[in-house]
Amino acid sequence: MAGMHSDRVETFSDGVMAVIITLMAFGVKPPEGHTLDALVKMLPALLIYLLSFTFIGIYWNNHHHLFRATHRINAAVMWANLHLLFWLSLIPIVTSWVGFEDHYKWPVPAAAYGAVGLGAAIAYTLLVKSIIKANGDDSAIARAIGSDVKGRISLAMYAAAIPLAFLSPWISYALYVAVTLMWLVPDRRLADDFIEHED
Amino acid sequence: MAGMHSDRVETFSDGVMAVIITLMAFGVKPPEGHTLDALVKMLPALLIYLLSFTFIGIYWNNHHHLFRATHRINAAVMWANLHLLFWLSLIPIVTSWVGFEDHYKWPVPAAAYGAVGLGAAIAYTLLVKSIIKANGDDSAIARAIGSDVKGRISLAMYAAAIPLAFLSPWISYALYVAVTLMWLVPDRRLADDFIEHED
Amino acid sequence: MAGMHSDRVETFSDGVMAVIITLMAFGVKPPEGHTLDALVKMLPALLIYLLSFTFIGIYWNNHHHLFRATHRINAAVMWANLHLLFWLSLIPIVTSWVGFEDHYKWPVPAAAYGAVGLGAAIAYTLLVKSIIKANGDDSAIARAIGSDVKGRISLAMYAAAIPLAFLSPWISYALYVAVTLMWLVPDRRLADDFIEHED
Amino acid sequence: MAGMHSDRVETFSDGVMAVIITLMAFGVKPPEGHTLDALVKMLPALLIYLLSFTFIGIYWNNHHHLFRATHRINAAVMWANLHLLFWLSLIPIVTSWVGFEDHYKWPVPAAAYGAVGLGAAIAYTLLVKSIIKANGDDSAIARAIGSDVKGRISLAMYAAAIPLAFLSPWISYALYVAVTLMWLVPDRRLADDFIEHED
Numbered sequence A, B, C, D: 001m002a003g004m005h006s007d008r009v010e011t012f013s014d015g016v017m018a019v020i021i022t023l024m025a026f027g028v029k030p031p032e033g034h035t036l037d038a039l040v041k042m043l044p045a046l047l048i049y050l051l052s053f054t055f056i057g058i059y060w061n062n063h064h065h066l067f068r069a070t071h072r073i074n075a076a077v078m079w080a081n082l083h084l085l086f087w088l089s090l091i092p093i094v095t096s097w098v099g100f101e102d103h104y105k106w107p108v109p110a111a112a113y114g115a116v117g118l119g120a121a122i123a124y125t126l127l128v129k130s131i132i133k134a135n136g137d138d139s140a141i142a143r144a145i146g147s148d149v150k151g152r153i154s155l156a157m158y159a160a161a162i163p164l165a166f167l168s169p170w171i172s173y174a175l176y177v178a179v180t181l182m183w184l185v186p187d188r189r190l191a192d193d194f195i196e197h198e199d
Helices: A006-027 A036-041 A043-068 A073-098 A106-136 A139-143 A149-163 A167-184 A188-198 B006-027 B038-042 B043-068 B075-098 B107-135 B138-145 B149-164 B169-184 B190-197 C006-029 C036-041 C042-067 C073-100 C107-135 C140-145 C149-164 C169-184 C186-199 D008-025 D036-041 D043-067 D074-099 D107-133 D139-144 D149-163 D169-184 D188-198
Strands: none
Touching: A006 A043, A006 A073, A006 B006, A006 B075, A006 D008, A036 A043, A036 A073, A043 A073, A043 A106, A043 A167, A043 B075, A073 A106, A073 D008, A106 A139, A106 A149, A106 A167, A106 D036, A139 B190, A149 A167, B006 B043, B006 B075, B006 C006, B006 C073, B006 C149, B038 B043, B038 C107, B043 B075, B043 B169, B043 C073, B075 B107, B107 B138, B107 B149, B107 B169, B149 B169, B149 D169, B169 D188, C006 C042, C006 C073, C006 D008, C006 D074, C036 C042, C036 D107, C042 C073, C042 C107, C042 C169, C073 C107, C107 C140, C107 C149, C107 C169, C149 C169, D008 D043, D008 D074, D043 D074, D043 D107, D043 D169, D074 D107, D107 D139, D107 D149, D107 D169, D149 D169
């Protein structure tokens, strides 16, 4: 497997993420009826869609940076990548669950959203580990990642959001928004590494 | 982020737009029943689908020209691009809303269609600005864009179509068709720039 | 527009066709209930899906050959291509219409299937014409196409199938299958041209 | 057709598989209601989705290795490939059929899942044969494949699972999981061949 090209893995992942991000919009049911009321009732579904859209956008962005810094991949990396895509593919399902009628007011859908987020975060961590293992501890990617503080904080916040949803779903949503905002800033570690390499 | 390649951003955007344009067709429900009447009842849904298909086609075309003329992208460009894709991803939802039963006769769906069009137009303007900022005021792209008359007219027409829908939805649809026809002619500014570069 | 690359048009078209071919399967509703009877009831839907799958497969194949032989594209080609994709995007809708319950037994759905097929065939003819115009009458592509006998026969058969559906839908389906079988053999004209060019 | 590039066939296949894998998630209906019970009821649908996701992942992986080792393709290969994609495109349908309500407890859906798996396995075998024929018995790919033991075992297991579903669907599911686990290990034959070629 030494000769496997990261290109096709990247292209396939991009394809899957492009479909996920678009399918999600399709899960947002158009308002029932032609009134402004019907449109307003749709607002929670739209907001959770916006959150999930940004969520997938962040993963796409980080995934892009990660693979740009990767020179070697093997079967373990490929399956770790598919594992991540599996969790991401569950995002449209929880999005459409939380966005349906008044589900967003209840703890279980809010907690389930966090569980999928946690699954994706763990899968991403495992993907990074498998890439470092395939490229060696001295590789550019290993040095670039260093200690993954932001990744650990995300994991902790998603893990906390699951039980806290039973106190109030709003705490969980606040945590999801916080994690998202934290990641909107692109990963400086890898970004810097690129500049070194290419200028 | 200096080293980010516009290629993958372009490919991802293409993927998203390809899925949007196709999913939209899926939002067009097949006629109920096997009669000619059932087929005729579907006509408004088909026409609004044709409008939205052309709308996405125009954005794909302009996006293509814009990125062809772009040499440097950064994180701001990438998020401006995702922001545009977000608005485009709402097009299938409003299309299927307007196309459902007799919704096209009512002001709110017609206005919502304009709101999404306006959002996409603003997002495109921001994307152009972020690209110019990343490439410098003296760059080919900055010179090529010049004063974006066509973009400003579009913005004004979408903004006007929203309140006018409450007078009559037909005024709004007329405006949407007008904007679409105006853009069917490819953007000469960038097109000329290409010829210079490549011949 | 002289500098427009056919690559991105091809990639976008491929993306759209890949989504169409897959979405169509999604339009095939799983059987209702868990019995063999339920599965058997689904058979017409499966057969019409198989026909449409092959139909899109043929277009993908011919499209691929056409663009391989194309050196120059312009705005007219691009819009002729989107026009073709528009008709192809209606295939899942008629497929799921014809495949629903006993719709296949009735003339209007069978005729509508032919109308979409006719639209796609006309769009393909226009696309070929626009490509020849962009490349000149002396271009390899113009010589390769020659007189498009197969294309003309397809047009005639789809045009005939529409009124004949009102005599019996089975005549129409027989014609659709015949056109499909005729095209399953890849287009020798362009294929030969490739061999010349590349060996 | 001698000049046909395997690249575009690969890209198209990747696109189709990316859409299949994502659409499948869309076929998993979100829980009805906001309770934990509703979520638990969804578990069988999630498990069969996980199985099908892995199934498509394996085909994507093997397909990737197969085409990496392929130098020449022709029309027969292209249609053999589309034939494989046809069977894969039926996976979301059987997945959503088996995953609906308590369908997983009944023999016909379980057997149908096996029938589609068998169809895909046969289609893959035919694809391999057509590739070997196009490349010659002395080609790297022909030597690399050798006697396809794993492929034959899969065929036998799927063929056995269909009648055994009428004894108990659980035997069939056990066989599907067994085939999947067997393939999770990447195909050493082609992998070794790569190392030879590229290092």
